[in-house]
Amino acid sequence: MRKFKKWILGIIATVASGVLLAGCGFPGLSGSSSDTVRIASQNTTEQQIMAYVIQDMIQHYSKLNTTIINNLGSGTVSFNALKNNQADISSIRFTGTDLTTILGETADRGNVKATDDKVRSQFNSKYHMTYFPSYGFADTYAFMVTQKTAKKYHLNSISDMKKVASKLTVGLDQTWLERKGDGYDDFQKLYGYKFGNTYPMQIGLVYDALESGKMDAILGYSTDGRIGSYDLKILKDDRNFFPPYNASAVATNKVLKEHPQLKPILSRLNGKIDLKTMQNLNYKVDNNLVEPEVVAKQFLEQHNYFEGSDK
């Protein structure tokens, strides 16, 4: 019994010293102290570019410390990070995704504005988070095939795939398969077919898999730079299955209150980045071996940090 007590004591001592350690900030490492603005970013190129854009903007216009919490696995993880006060700003959130996954409602497929308004007000009242106006681009899931496959099966829209679906090998985003509202289950209900073979993959890898002929069709993001460079064909969502995904920054009301200078800084980005610009930025990272951090800096310098655009 006495031995057991010693063990417990030892473990408690280790844990306690660990917690003590975690409480203090470390010089040279941003993000370890408590007055730092923490930007959550997921593991996609787009998310990381925007996270660095936000970081650079904050550093340009204020003296706040910033850090990026990188490589989060999904929108839900980054949402929870904000909710549990482990992060302050989410670099990109999509209204359509948040409506179905976080708020658990079905999207009004035709009406983008209604979705935006609903998500904006619900995030504010339920979760005390501020949804900024859109950056100016929308990202949506899109089924893509190579031009060759499109010709072979005469594919123009998602409905066209129905007759060949059982023969197709399709690469899909892991999270999409399990999603409610706009995931695979509901897709089958609306379009009335399923694919022969589905491979859940890391989203960054699907484009290469399609290009190299390992997949017949993929589900990717419409903003990806590789669509242009591989000349992929996007199949028209003729039944409007995928809800509108307007991209915005989201910040907790807490951090906006603590640092009132943040709101005008983030608002400078409203409507500044259109789809073409985002594709272009993504292309630089995905194809030209440039890091998101460098791309973000170049982009902001090119636009002079959107000086003079505050209202």
Add this chain to the structure above:
Amino acid sequence: MAHMNLLQQLGYYYQQNGAYVLSQFTRHFLISIYGVLFAAIIGIPIGIFIAHHSKLSAEVIAIANVIQTVPSLAMLSIIMIGLGLGVNTVIVTVFLYALLPIIKNTYTGMRNVSPSILDSGKGMGMTRWQILRMVELPLSLSVIMAGLRNALVLAIGITAIGTFVGAGGLGDIIIRGTNATNGGAIILAGALPTALMAIISDTVLAWIEKRADPTQK
């Protein structure tokens, strides 16, 4: 980029992103150093203490051993539950893994000081504090340094996994390489500096370890 071979891509990558790689390198190194430093501050006194109270030694080393057997990714996740995302979680993980080599080596180093030397110290009328400071510590310093060296190399490896809790460091570059088109060059661009960091710190500490050994002078 397809027209370049892997080495050319690697060169091009460093040319484009040199400053970024350097900042991640520093960050990676600092995370590892802080973890090991705290482990040293806590581990060395524990090692000295259990060397003098050998009844406790078995238990303390057993606890450190148990910590060591937890897979690092699991440990990181467990600590994340408590401390959340970010750099502190990684520093605490590094700290826990660095404890065993440091405690064990301090203990071994102290125990290996020959009892006859200790007796002659006592015979000269030295206090316990003096024996520790002037006899035991100098004689075991090289073994303690070897422990720190092990701990640091281990720490650099663990910090690379820290990217999964959003801590940054060179692991970020490696993970990005696995997501990118033809990411081979990016993976190398992250992995090579990590390996280099481990090798360099190992060599430097090996040199210090040698210098610290009074019997080699």
